[in-house]
Amino acid sequence: MSRADFWSEQESARKRSERASDLRKELQSWNSLTEEVGHLRELTEVVLNSGDTSLEQSLCQGLEETRKKFYDLEFITLFQGRYDERSAILAIHAGAGGTEAQDWASMLLRMYMRFAEAHNWKSRIIDEHRGEVAGIKSVTIAIEGRWAYGYLRSEQGVHRLVRISPFDAEKMRHTSFALVEVLPELDPVEERQIDPKDLRIDTYLSSGHGGQSVQTTYSAVRVVHLPTGITVSCQNERSQQQNKETALKILQSKLHQLALREQQDEKHKLRGAYQSAEWGNQARSYVLQPYKLVKDHRTKFETSDTDVVLDGKLEPFMESYLRWILEQERKAETTSRI
Template identity: 45%
Template structure:
């Protein structure tokens, strides 16, 4: 069936207009101009941390503006390409229309991604993310599952060109990980990955069971926004307990011979953060404090939301603990239990192909918020 380009282009323009209404290109241009003035200040680099924050915000604003403006140009170019194909004859016409088909598919995909970005409007959604994965019930299979999830998220970030830094890895005795913490250093990393928070479940024939029995194991994923200087999360020293210990690992050069690892406990809440992947105790202490502040920031926000919800009444049940199942036996299926989105290719999912799950989760969360409101 021939593509109805007129209808398709009209639909693209409708989606673009709804995105543009949220993004507000004029406001973005004003933001770029304001940050450009700040970046041009002669004393900017007197405070290197503040300067980095300004230049980073400027770069992100410029990227967002260019993405929106480029999308409008591409829709215009597609329309011109279709017009050329309709005016030409024979092979030339077919070539133009074939190219228009390819660009139409690409535009649909890119507009969908841009639309997802407009749904990330939460207070901390624009932040970078700190992700912690912990092995749950299931023994060595759970520890192995935790390591599989760590690789999945790092591969996802790599596919998108997002820098990551593994801050802490606590290895299990037989195989896999007890826990791991890493940063994703990209705009909107928290808003994007926050829908991955919850309990993940794996069903498979255990490679660690000599009788080849099926095993169910669990791992927990926690996602918090990375703090910024403006957050003012002050923690009194008497509320923090700091222990130092020797880093552990699977062996080789990764194992320190000094007490450089740091375990930081926030006494009032019981939150514990461990860091061992930096080379010095000072670096690990700074990293631990940063992650602790990030978790307290999110905890404060959750307490505010709980208070608001209590005043409004219980209008919607919260997410269930188990949010996604990865089944490798007796069939192959990854299914999100909130959105019903599923994939029959677990290997691809574990290799980082999780964008469809994340997009479905973001759309689902927005729908829950609208229904609750």
């Protein structure tokens, strides 16, 4: 950040500056917590040595406050995915069911926007298709903030709502579905720097156009990129140097295309297999009638406080999901060793 050209790329510099600020705050929080723990230890020793029970209430209160701060900071240690620190792209697609499902999609949109707001993240709608009567058919939002993807990747999957429909004159109970997709914000694919040590350059007699000299000198060039095996040949230019420059330009383009394909493959991998928004595929259920319950079918975590959840309080579900994922990875690792 102290470099003279740091702000030459303003968008990149802004993101780096914000990340540095976040890291400083995080470090300050851990240092502050360490100091508080030290203070509590000293206070505990005073209470034990003096037998002064009047300090016990203050000690218990301080312990509870410190424990809460620790749990909040411990949450960050659960983020172990490659892209967890990135911003996120979240899409919501209403399932079959017309207006009822589209209204449920709009409820989910509000829930995630409130969640982002509570974390002081920036959110903006990239694309939106509204329903004819109410709600939305689909919407895509960008949520910019550190750890946004780490939090929100737990939301991937089908979300099921059970309630008495406000659009049904007979007040019948309806079940609606919506699919939520979450992707990390990936960096733009930049041109790869070609290391000369990664190249094998061969020359040979040209047989192409270009006059008599083309066919009597070793002007043709074949460039092999050893790490990828990509081979580019060029023989139509008049000189070996020109053929080499042209071949390297073509190789650069091919490497760029390869990087784009790799990024698309990574996106497909992160998105996972397509799931239709219907019964049997749900990741989480929200039951508002005849009783109140929100349950994650993967982690089995549940709560009856549906209003708080729909208002964006999703951290307990996200924490249980991250712990569940880590447990699944440990089990898989243990099984592979057997």
